[in-house]
Amino acid sequence: MPSLIDLMLEGRKIQQHHPWPRAVVDASVWKFAAGELAQGRWSLLGLWGEPTTVHMAIMDGDTAEIAIVSLDCPDRSYPSVGKHHPPALRLERTVKDLFGLSAEGLPDTRPWLDHNRWGVRFPLGDRIDALPTAAPYRFLSAQGDGLHQIAVGPVHAGIIEPGHFRFTASGETVVRLEQRLGYTHKGVEGLMTGASLERAVQLAGRVSGDSTVAYAYAFSKAAEAALELVVPDRAIWLRALLAELERLANHLGDIGAVCNDASFALMHAHCSVLRESVLRASNTAFGHRLMRNVIVPGGVTRDLNDEGREIIRAALDNIRRRFPALVELYDNTASLQDRTVDTGVLKPALAKQYAAGGYIGRASGRSFDARRTLAYPPYDRLRFDVPVLNEGDVNARVWIRVREVEQGLSLIGQILDRLPEGPLGTHAGHRREAREGIAIVEGFRGDVLVWLRLRDGRVERCHLRDPSWFQWPLLEAVIENNIVADFPLCNKSFNCSYSGHDL
Amino acid sequence: MRKLLFESLFRRPFTERAPSPDDAALMELAAEVGQAARRRLGRSLSIREVDAGSCNGCELEIHALNNAYYDVERFGMRFVASPRHADVLLVTGPVTKNMREALERTYDAVPNPKWVVAVGDCARDGGCFAGSYAVVGGVSEVVPVDLHIPGCPPSPMAMLRGLLALLERADAGVTVP
Numbered sequence: 001m002p003s004l005i006d007l008m009l010e011g012r013k014i015q016q017h018h019p020w021p022r023a024v025v026d027a028s029v030w031k032f033a034a035g036e037l038a039q040g041r042w043s044l045l046g047l048w049g050e051p052t053t054v055h056m057a058i059m060d061g062d063t064a065e066i067a068i069v070s071l072d073c074p075d076r077s078y079p080s081v082g083k084h085h086p087p088a089l090r091l092e093r094t095v096k097d098l099f100g101l102s103a104e105g106l107p108d109t110r111p112w113l114d115h116n117r118w119g120v121r122f123p124l125g126d127r128i129d130a131l132p133t134a135a136p137y138r139f140l141s142a143q144g145d146g147l148h149q150i151a152v153g154p155v156h157a158g159i160i161e162p163g164h165f166r167f168t169a170s171g172e173t174v175v176r177l178e179q180r181l182g183y184t185h186k187g188v189e190g191l192m193t194g195a196s197l198e199r200a201v202q203l204a205g206r207v208s209g210d211s212t213v214a215y216a217y218a219f220s221k222a223a224e225a226a227l228e229l230v231v232p233d234r235a236i237w238l239r240a241l242l243a244e245l246e247r248l249a250n251h252l253g254d255i256g257a258v259c260n261d262a263s264f265a266l267m268h269a270h271c272s273v274l275r276e277s278v279l280r281a282s283n284t285a286f287g288h289r290l291m292r293n294v295i296v297p298g299g300v301t302r303d304l305n306d307e308g309r310e311i312i313r314a315a316l317d318n319i320r321r322r323f324p325a326l327v328e329l330y331d332n333t334a335s336l337q338d339r340t341v342d343t344g345v346l347k348p349a350l351a352k353q354y355a356a357g358g359y360i361g362r363a364s365g366r367s368f369d370a371r372r373t374l375a376y377p378p379y380d381r382l383r384f385d386v387p388v389l390n391e392g393d394v395n396a397r398v399w400i401r402v403r404e405v406e407q408g409l410s411l412i413g414q415i416l417d418r419l420p421e422g423p424l425g426t427h428a429g430h431r432r433e434a435r436e437g438i439a440i441v442e443g444f445r446g447d448v449l450v451w452l453r454l455r456d457g458r459v460e461r462c463h464l465r466d467p468s469w470f471q472w473p474l475l476e477a478v479i480e481n482n483i484v485a486d487f488p489l490c491n492k493s494f495n496c497s498y499s500g501h502d503l
Numbered sequence: 504m505r506k507l508l509f510e511s512l513f514r515r516p517f518t519e520r521a522p523s524p525d526d527a528a529l530m531e532l533a534a535e536v537g538q539a540a541r542r543r544l545g546r547s548l549s550i551r552e553v554d555a556g557s558c559n560g561c562e563l564e565i566h567a568l569n570n571a572y573y574d575v576e577r578f579g580m581r582f583v584a585s586p587r588h589a590d591v592l593l594v595t596g597p598v599t600k601n602m603r604e605a606l607e608r609t610y611d612a613v614p615n616p617k618w619v620v621a622v623g624d625c626a627r628d629g630g631c632f633a634g635s636y637a638v639v640g641g642v643s644e645v646v647p648v649d650l651h652i653p654g655c656p657p658s659p660m661a662m663l664r665g666l667l668a669l670l671e672r673a674d675a676g677v678t679v680p
Binding site for chain 1: 601
């Protein structure tokens, strides 16, 4: 069985690509890689386009090796990966929508992000005029006696992002759920093209509001890899502090929100208070409740002073004092457990096939956590556990978050204790030639991937892949045979990003 | 659970703990919103939130309005599930082309009299997403806007202040461009 390294040797290696290799391969190697993905030997981390090229990021789960294979498609088509490996389906539909490149043999050729409202087709490739009339979107069918459809969205009942869910139900039981996304598509990758690094990192931080730190972090790491910059130690540690505060705030919010969707408002009320305490501490320490615009290529823009340090410590103490009682409350409330246990079960095989990241993967036996598996600094010097469960139900996804809150408290404490002194950043410099970089950062939801090519101080192409791409399809699978009323619960336990996915 | 509930009986509410300048402003605001809302809308202001393409940052802070620190419901403001129950449409995001029609239809479903509050820098003119092939622009390109609350995202306190301003203007019968 060939390794990823062998695969790289089959192609033409791109010299200015860091830290993992990229090679331009021919169609037979591309197909071989698709076959290996389908066999489950490798994991698909991303698939994205350029006007006449497609790229695919692949990881060997056993060795944690990562490589990017690229295929030139001068005749505007390439062999479909999704035909063999379903996680690529929506990605290939998107490549078609944005670049006009067709995946040969793709079983589902419906548009995905393109709702025929942009006034243009293939906006990032060779543009052509939009179709004169929008064809109605054909939802997949379900057959059987007494089935009925429930259409939900794009405007939902709560304060959440827009998307459409089409349920087919038999009585109360969901027979099929099909998602339709793309409503929040803002053309971020189009805006990235030609942008300066300052503007690009600002955009990256606005891909998904709850992961603004993770995105700015991943973008900056990719840019630094491309430019071969060395980031000073203090900035590396401060970035981890920001990332852990973001994770802590989101997990606290989610634990409460999942319970709220089971009509258990008490947990929600208390968790929201703890979440608010983290946001307020972040505001004092870094000048913004969500910590926007702090991470930039080369380092960070704000230092942590003594007041910030103390307020974060005070928030940690408060959570350490109050959180255990909430965990106990969750664990001992039978009526709540009745809703979460055995609901929305994601089978480990599916989590592995889709390389599902974050608490979704880790609640279904997939131990991947970029902080541990890829061990980027400073996580290689920090002590923490990666909690993993196998049950895969709503309950397991809550418990993974609970454990990660506990780990987060410990991590933040360690970072504050060991924060090194020194400068906050290094100048990004100016390189005329094309240089490429890739980075993966563990956001609260899972692994955020950013790939980019810089030329002459500007972004020539940047692709940002949200973890939700490999989580949304699984939500369709887990809801099957659950009751409609449990959908909000399942959905919240996934908490996929609409904006991060639609981009 | 009983223990937690019991503690809550004796513990002072979060809204009154550790007064800082922000908390003081909040209490002041509470009284003002209360009076204005009562005059105009008889103790209630029902808000329907619509994400017209935001990054979700504004939604996070709108959620925070419901937490125990801000507790927006004590002012008579509450978030409702249907636009047909709403007085105010709280719209976030640059309006994407894919969301334009959904926003228009939601606006049409809100009964008169109604107000539209655009929340966040993107909602003014598209913000950092302006000029994209997939973005219409600010909220006012699609539906008439009564008030804009700036910020990326605006803090919950800024949103409370904004809603108060809206109530006062609505009260005076002035239509704000």
